[in-house]
Amino acid sequence: METQPFTAHQLFHLKPATLERRIQAFYDESGDGTTVIKLVRLLQIRDTLGTEDLGTPCLPLVRTLYIDHPTRSMKRYFYYFQAYFSAVEWAALVQSFFAKLPYFLLWKKIQTMEAVCELMAYAFTVP
Incomplete structure (x- = not known):
């Protein structure tokens, strides 16, 4: 403790x-x-x-x-x-602390686009 x-x-x-x-x-x-x-x-x-x-x-x-x-x-x-x-120091510190954040955001965008593409295939079909 x-x-x-x-x-x-x-x-x-x-x-x-x-x-x-x-x-x-x-x-x-x-x-x-x-x-x-x-x-x-x-x-x-x-x-x-x-x-x-x-x-x-x-x-x-x-x-x-x-x-x-x-x-x-x-x-x-x-x-x-x-x-x-300062603003420049802050940006550098954010980048160093959260270096993997852009990769996560890109992965999240790809996952969202894949889900939208799956839904679009069924959106225009006639039941």
Whole structure:
């Protein structure tokens, strides 16, 4: 079972700058990028629910994790961090994370066309 580096009280009551420093220190010590992404996502939720404006918390750390050290488990939270990247970087990251997506879409189109062709053969027959 995974242990969290912070308590719920710390995550929702500490100042954002303090949390960012502690998250950076946690990453430097443990190297656990997946937990860092989850913690930053929690800060985004805190920003949405709270009155203070956090902006893009841990911007350099998140950019480094997704560009240099992406993992499969970080893929789940990928779309929450679109504001952290430029349009060109975002397109490159989407292509690298979902490289097989165009092949799947092409396969799906071929399957649909085969089904339509089968139905078209019976559409114009007289019963």
